[in-house]
Amino acid sequence: MAQSEVRGKVPAVEDTMALKPQTSAASGGSGRRGGGRRAGGAKTERRRRRRRVLRWSASVLTMVILGTAAAGYLYYEHLNGNIQKGRRSSADDSKAHRTQPNAAGQTPLNILLIGSDSRNSDENVKLGGSRDHRGDPPLADVQMLIHLSADRKSAAMVSIPRDTRVDIPKCTDPDTGKVYPPTNDIINVSLARGGAGCTLATWENLTGVYIDHWMTIDFAGVVRMADAIGGVDVCVRQNVWDHPTPRVSGGSGLKMRAGEHKVKGEQALQWLRTRHAWGSDLMRARAQHMYLNSMIRTLKKQNVFTDTGRLMDLAEAATKSLKVSEEIGTVKKLYDLGMQMKAVPSNRITSLTMPNVRDPQDGNHVLPDQANAAKVWQMLQDDVPFDKNGEKSASKPAADKAEPTRKPSVDASRLGVLVQNATRTSAEGPVPQRARAIGQALAQQGYVRASADTTGSLSEDKTVVRYPSADLEGDAQAVAKALGIPMGSVRKSTDVSGVTVVVGADWRTGTAYPKQSAPKAGDLPEGSDAVNGSDTTKCMDVYDVYRW
Structure with missing residues (x-):
């Protein structure tokens, strides 16, 4: 019977005679089978048992962690699948x-x-x-x-x-x-x-x-x-x-x-x-x-x-x-x-x-x-x-600045500008000849190629100036400045082919865009409940x- 099979018992005489001498650094190479050898073997076996228990515990812990992570992942995916x-x-x-x-x-x-x-x-x-x-x-x-x-x-x-x-x-x-x-x-x-x-x-x-x-x-x-x-x-x-x-x-x-x-x-x-x-x-x-x-x-x-x-x-x-x-x-x-x-x-x-x-x-x-x-x-x-319960803001958004941020690409007299009448609302019809009136106001500012769109009336709450590409942004800003329209109302859009002034329902009369007061925190209009x-x-x- 091999030593590992006795699990720490003292072997019988017949068993010890069967044991082969072992040489190790711990025994100094003497090969003797006295009581010191048996005591050393028991300590070694206990250390081995502890290592086996630790390895088993680590394996179980790893399985628990991986299982929990897998369950968490599966539940997360389950929730995602619900959406x-x-x-x-x-x-x-x-x-x-x-x-x-x-x-x-x-x-x-x-x-x-x-x-x-x-x-x-x-x-x-x-x-x-x-x-x-x-x-x-x-x-x-x-x-x-x-x-x-x-x-x-x-x-x-x-x-x-x-x-x-x-x-x-x-x-x-x-x-x-x-x-x-x-x-x-x-x-x-x-x-x-x-x-x-x-x-x-x-x-x-x-x-x-x-x-x-x-x-x-x-x-x-x-x-x-x-x-x-x-x-x-x-x-x-x-x-x-x-x-x-x-x-x-x-x-x-x-x-x-x-x-x-x-x-x-x-x-x-x-x-x-x-x-x-x-x-x-x-x-x-x-x-x-x-x-x-x-x-x-x-x-x-x-x-x-x-x-x-x-x-x-x-x-x-x-x-x-x-x-x-x-x-x-x-x-x-x-x-x-x-x-x-x-x-x-x-x-x-x-x-x-x-x-x-x-x-x-x-x-x-x-x-x-x-x-x-x-x-x-x-x-x-x-x-x-x-x-009105927050801190007062010290600055306005950059889009509200009154001055253009880009330079025009061409002189005003060479720029084609289309003016559209979008003054129609759900409650009121469009203001007749509105696009023509604003086009004439632009001509007096040097935009002699401004023309009114006669294809039909549109509906927009607010007046905007639209442009199709970055190279015309400065030109659109210059047009807005000429009419007094805020820079925040100058926008890039894919539905226009050139600089386009869309006259909205907020500008039904006059040829100078009405000044808009900046809204203040908590200053809600009537009827908002x-x-x-x-x-x-x-x-x-x-x-x-x-x-x-």
């Missing part, structure tokens, strides 16, 4: 431009949140309560722009009512390739004319604000998210029951007593969908703003971003509920967005609804209140905070027909 993605824009061109970086090189972030009324699944039909519309293209009943300031210290949430009549651009459905021609219709149908990318393009053309990403969520997604959060606090001043009446069919089914309540699941969806009980679609936007502000406060209190279990539940719900533009189609990017929003103090978050007026063509629709809405869009473009994110006193009033 549905789509193209950012469905339109060929955009009238929007990116905001110039601030002094630190930072730019704002704009995300369009779209609530879809899709009833193309059993779950959504059950929650939406209208089987007749199963299979119909979804409409964008909730549309809200989330604006994160360049320094990430303030945020804004701006809603456009679903029944706002606007110009919807030409869009191509990215899934079917179907091309939808431009039209004038209420904004919620944009989702059915090329998906979320068409809604984004409609917003950009209306506001002039560049939108980086979009997110859509349907009925079932709202329920999942509300459950994952654990409920959101809301408030009503009177008992409310949003149910069908003899005069008005439908209703969300929301029923609760006056006071504060924590809503989740289907009741949260009912709160967000309620319209009749609040009196109008405009009041529904207010209720949605109150819900989102409360949700953000709830997440901040729960510290969900450092609670692994809660974070996993929220991640599972979010990735199953949201469809996003492809640029943010990973868990990491969505998490980073969430962390940026979380960092904004509640009193620096402001929600509002686009100022609007009744549509003279249809009393059920509204139009943008031209001057007041334009002020909101200007504040977003210039990254001016909607609240603003709600601050830290305000916990807001309650919804209930239209008397729906009280009980």
Whole structure:
């Protein structure tokens, strides 16, 4: 029997006679088999056993680490696989431009949140309560722009009512390739004319604000998210029951007593969908703003971003509920967005609804209140905070400088300039001969080759000067200076072949561009129905027909 087989026992005489002498540095080469040899062998064996245990422990630990890492990777990939993605824009061109970086090189972030009324699944039909519309293209009943300031210290949430009549651009459905021609219709149908990318393009053309990403969520997604959060606090001043009446069919089914309540699941969806009980679609936007502000406060209190279990539940719900533009189609990017929003103090978050007026063509629709809405869009473009709770900015964006930054490539008398009449709005027709009047004003400034475009009237909220290539940027800036147009309104565009002045609805009279006062932080226009994110006193009033 070999020594290794006795596991430290003292061998019998017959066994020791069978052992062969061994020579090693430790024994000094004597080859003797006395008691000292046996003791040394036992110590060596114990050392070997310890090494075997350590090797086994290290192997098990390595397997655990690798297994945990593999499980984490697989779960991360599982979450990524949950996310549905789509193209950012469905339109060929955009009238929007990116905001110039601030002094630190930072730019704002704009995300369009779209609530879809899709009833193309059993779950959504059950929650939406209208089987007749199963299979119909979804409409964008909730549309809200989330604006994160360049320094990430303030945020804004701006809603456009679903029944706002606007110009919807030409869009191509990215899934079917179907091309939808431009039209004038209420904004919620944009989702059915090329998906979320068409809604984004409609917003950009209306506001002039560049939108980086979009997110859509349907009925079932709202329920999942509300459950994952654990409920959101809301408030009503009177008992409310949003149910069908003899005069008005439908209703969300929301029923609760006056006071504060924590809503989740289907009741949260009912709160967000309620319209009749609040009196109008405009009041529904207010209720949605109150819900989102409360949700953000709830997440901040729960510290969900450092609670692994809660974070996993929220991640599972979010990735199953949201469809996003492809640029943010990973868990990491969505998490980073969430962390940026979380960092904004509640009193620096402001929600509002686009100022609007009744549509003279249809009393059920509204139009943008031209001057007041334009002020909101200007504040977003210039990254001016909607609240007054931050530090005052000492500098303006570089784009607002009055002087040109590039030299003209040719003399004014040799430059061809096209002037377009874009003074038409949804509420008013174009100003006759407007392009001709501005063309004559340019001729008096030395631009004798300026001419009016007679192909038809366009619609632009703001006057802009467009140019097709970098070599004409200085010429476009010189034209803008001659008319008193701000340098921030000089933009490169692929839809023009030369320097083009587009006279917008903000310049309907006169030949000198009207001076625009720079918007100030918190200086919001009338009719915006603003709600601050830290305000916990807001309650919804209930239209008397729906009280009980």
